[in-house]
Amino acid sequence: MDDAESFDAVDAHFEAVSLGDVPDDTLGESAIHLSLSPAIVQLMFLGPPSPEDEQSDREFRxxxxxxxxxxxxxFALLAVLLQAALLSFSLGAMLLGFRGQLLVGGALTVGGLVGFGVAAVIYRRWKRRNDP
Structure with missing residues (x-):
């Protein structure tokens, strides 16, 4: 199915669905609930899949x-931990600097620094185990 056929299928799907005579102020129970397949949603928001997408998926797998x-x-643990540490550290620093909230801002800043330290330890242990 090429791009034109894909978009024609989406257009035909939406032409087949009508809300009829529904009052403007409320949709109520007379509204038709649309059920869109994932393929239709992908075509609507992302467009048709390209050969580069399929090649990237194969390489990723x-x-x-x-x-x-x-x-x-x-990797997953470090990604989540570093994101949390960065959020905690930056939010804490902003609370300290802009609002002067020593208790909450200080705790978040210290928590972020601890998170960075824990991430460094986890990475070094993994590196030590996996280096030849």
Missing amino acids: KGLDGSSPETLKT
Whole structure:
């Protein structure tokens, strides 16, 4: 199915659905509930899939298959931990600097620094175990 056929299918789907004589102030029970398939939603918001997308998906799956579960778990843990540490540190620094909230801002800043430290320890342990 090419791009034109895909968008024609979306247009035909929406032409087939009508709300009829529904009052403007309320949709009430007479409204028709639209159920859109994931393919229709993808076409509406993302457009048709391109060959580059499919190639990227294959390369991503190949990369995931080539790594160990321990590496994937460590990566996911570090990604979440570093995001939380960055949020905590930056929010705490802003609360300290702009609002002068010593207790909450200081606790968030220190918590962010601790998060960065824990992430560094986790990475060093993983690196030590996996380096030849």
